[in-house]
Structure formats: structure tokens, C-alpha cells
Amino acid sequence: MPIRHILLALLVVAIWGFNFVVIKLSVEALPPILAAALRFSAAAFPAILFVRPPKAPAWIVIAFGLSFGFALYAFLNLSIAWGMPAGLSSLVLQTQAFFTMAMAFVLLGERPSRFQVIGAGIAFVGIGVIALERIEGAGFVPLLLVLLAALSWGLANVLTKKAGKVNAIAFTVWGSFAAPLPLFALSFMTEGGDAILAALGGFGWSDAALIAFLAYPATLLGGGIWSWLLGRHPASVVAPFTLLVPITGLLSGYLVLGETITGMEILGGLLVIAGLVVTLRKSKSVEPAIRLD
Numbered sequence: 272m273p274i275r276h277i278l279l280a281l282l283v284v285a286i287w288g289f290n291f292v293v294i295k296l297s298v299e300a301l302p303p304i305l306a307a308a309l310r311f312s313a314a315a316f317p318a319i320l321f322v323r324p325p326k327a328p329a330w331i332v333i334a335f336g337l338s339f340g341f342a343l344y345a346f347l348n349l350s351i352a353w354g355m356p357a358g359l360s361s362l363v364l365q366t367q368a369f370f371t372m373a374m375a376f377v378l379l380g381e382r383p384s385r386f387q388v389i390g391a392g393i394a395f396v397g398i399g400v401i402a403l404e405r406i407e408g409a410g411f412v413p414l415l416l417v418l419l420a421a422l423s424w425g426l427a428n429v430l431t432k433k434a435g436k437v438n439a440i441a442f443t444v445w446g447s448f449a450a451p452l453p454l455f456a457l458s459f460m461t462e463g464g465d466a467i468l469a470a471l472g473g474f475g476w477s478d479a480a481l482i483a484f485l486a487y488p489a490t491l492l493g494g495g496i497w498s499w500l501l502g503r504h505p506a507s508v509v510a511p512f513t514l515l516v517p518i519t520g521l522l523s524g525y526l527v528l529g530e531t532i533t534g535m536e537i538l539g540g541l542l543v544i545a546g547l548v549v550t551l552r553k554s555k556s557v558e559p560a561i562r563l564d
Contacts, residue, residue, distance in 0.1 A: 272504055280500060280512040283493045288361060288519020290489040292527045294348060295357040297481040301470045302462040303348035306482070308454035311340045313486035314447040325441040327434040332442065333449045335434070339427035339494070340450025343420045345457060350416035358530045361520025362401050363417040364513075369395065370425025371510040378429055383507040387550050394514040394546025400539035401517060428510055431501045439499035443491055511550045514543045 272280075297306040325332060351360055369391060375381040383391075406414070434442060458467060500509045518540045524530035 272508060276500060276503065279496050280509065281515070283496050284512060284515045285519050286488050286493045287513070288516050288521075289523045290485065290493075291351075291357040291361040291520045292523045293481055293484050293489070294360075295351055295524075295528060297478075297485065298348050298352040300478050300481065302458060302466050303352035304345055304454060304458035304462055305467055305470055306485075307340075307344040307348045308451050308458055309482045310344065310485040310490065311336075311447045311450035311454060313482055314490040315444060315451060318444045318491065319448050322441050322444045323438075324445050325434070325437040327437045327442060331430055331434050332445050335427055335430040335442070336446035336449025337453065338423045338430060340447055341453045341457075342423035343427065344450075345454065346416045346420035346423065350413040350420065353413045353416070355413035355417060356524065356530055357528060358517070358521040358524035358532075359402075359406070360417055361524075362398055362517035363414065364421050364424065365398060365516055366418060367421040367424035367428070368510040368513055370422050371428040372507045374425055374429045375432065375506040379432060379506070381432075381505050381507055387507050387511070390546045390548070390550030391511060391514075392546070393549060394511065394543045397539040397542025397544075397546060398514070398517065400542060401521070401536045402539075404533050404535045404539070425510075428501060428506050431498050432506045434498075434502075436502065437498075439502065440491070440495045442498050443494040447490060447494075508550070511547050514547055518543065 294306075297310075300306075301309070347360065347364065351357060355363075372381075372383050372387075372391065376383065431442070497509070521530070521532055521536060521540070525532050
């Protein structure tokens with residue numbers, strides 16, 4: 272993978288790590304499913320009025336939006352609202368890299384190299400080390416919800432790869448368009464019309480700033496770059512970069528929310544970095560498939 276592509280992946284890692292802090296703040300200010308619905312509404316509008324639909328089958332775009340927008344953030348927002356720490360959520364969610372590799376093998380025929388498997392294994396040990404420090408008191412149901420979110424993200428990665436040669440920004444914008452309606456419906460069924468009206472009635476500038484960050488840097492910019500990278504490289508090469516998200520997530524949680532970082536978590540973070548290095552050193556680049564024009 273060229274160095275400029277690695278730098279783009281690291282930019283996404285930084286944005287997505289801080290994203291967990293903003294999600295935590297948003298679900299404290301708003302009902303969690305409603306917060307996700309507002310996020311993807313802002314990501315889709317008004318961009319959808321200016322961006323042409325991607326040259327991909329409609330079912331792939333819709334399925335991507337439902338997996339990445341609806342399922343991923345419905346599960347993730349609920350887990351954080353129900354007590355999962357932001358830093359720990361950023362850690363557990365990165366099991367999506369392994370879901371991605373497994374589904375890419377089964378559905379796309381991508382066979383990870385021996386060194387990619389070894390690198391993923393080292394990184395997984397690092398995640399395990401951090402999890403041992405953080406899991407106590409998190410609760411089983413919130414943890415299960417994050418794992419379901421990780422599965423949804425893995426499916427979204429495979430759908431992105433299957434879309435083939437498409438415009439990454441268009442794919443992200445139109446995929447986001449598929450998420451708000453089912454999210455609003457789920458919010459109405461689970462959170463109630465009164466809670467929705469009360470939240471919208473008290474919606475202020477701070478709420479708008481949280482939704483704006485989640486919609487634009489975290490969803491459109493991060494998602495667009497991620498889709499572009501998945502189009503240029505095998506999913507088994509791109510997905511492991513997200514194993515670095517827990518490091519930026521834990522750091523953001525410490526700096527903004529006061530969540531602590533222990534020596535064992537630092538050790539786990541170093542193992543995650545080591546695993547990613549092994550994966551990247553032995554990976555091979557492929558011909559470009561997604562363009563930004």
C-alpha cells in the first residue's frame with residue numbers, strides 16, 4: 272500500500288477514534304436511535320441533491336446503507352447509551368476486521384496471506400489485553416450489541432468491495448440515504464413520539480455541532496476515504512487499519528471524558544500496532560477500482 276494511502280487510512284483512524292467520544296456525548300443529549308437517524312439525515316441531505324447516484328447496483332447501495340447506517344449505529348448507539356464506555360466500544364468494534372476478512376473469504380473469494388492472518392492474530396491479542404482491563408462492569412448486553420455492530424460493519428465492508436468501480440463519495444452519500452427512514456421508524460417504536468418531540472423541541476447549537484461532526488467528518492469524509500481505499504486494495508489489507516481506532520478512541524476518551532488508560536492498555540495498543548505492521552509489510556497492492564472524480 273503506498274504511503275499516501277496509509278496516511279489517508281490513518282486520518283480516518285483519527286476521525287473514527289474521536290467519533291466515539293462524540294457518539295457518547297450525543298446519546299447523553301438525545302435518544303440514541305434518534306441521534307443516529309439525525310446523523311444520517313444530515314449526511315444524506317443536502318448532499319444527495321448535488322451528488323449523482325453511484326454506478327453500482329441499487330441493492331448493493333441500499334444494503335450498504337442498511338448495514339453501515341442502520342444496523343451498525345443502531346447497535347452502537349444503544350450499547351453506549353446503555354453503559355458501554357466510549358473507549359471500550361472503540362476497541363470491541365474493531366473485531367469487524369476479522370468479520371470482514373472471514374466474509375471476504377467466503378463471499379468474495381479473497382484469501383488472506385499467512386502473514387495477514389499472523390498480523391491479525393497479534394492485533395487480536397492486543398485487543399484481548401485491552402479488553403481484560405476494560406470489560407469488567409461493562410455488562411453483557413451492551414457488549415453483545417457492539418459485537419453485532421462489528422458484524423454489521425464487516426458486512427458493509429464486503430458490500431463496498433463488491434460494488435466495484437464506483438465513486439466513493441457518491442456511494443457513501445447515497446448509502447446514507449437508505450438509513451434515516453428505518454432509523455426514525457425504530458426510534459418512534461422504541462423511544463416514543465413524545466421523547467422524539469421533546470428532543471427536537473430542545474435541539475440547540477451544541478446538539479447541532481455533535482450531529483454535524485458525526486455526519487460530515489465521521490460519515491462522509493471518513494466513509495468516503497474508506498470506500499475509496501477498499502476499492503483500491505483487498506478488504507483484508509484495508510480492514511486491519513481499524514485495529515488502530517481503539518488507540519485513538521481510548522486517547523480521546525481519556526482527554527475528553529476522563530476515561531483512564533492503564534499500563535496494560537498501552538501494552539495492548541503496542542501489540543495492535545505490531546500486528547498492523549506485520550499485515551502491511553506482507554500485503555500486496557492491487558489495481559485501482561474506485562475513483563474520487
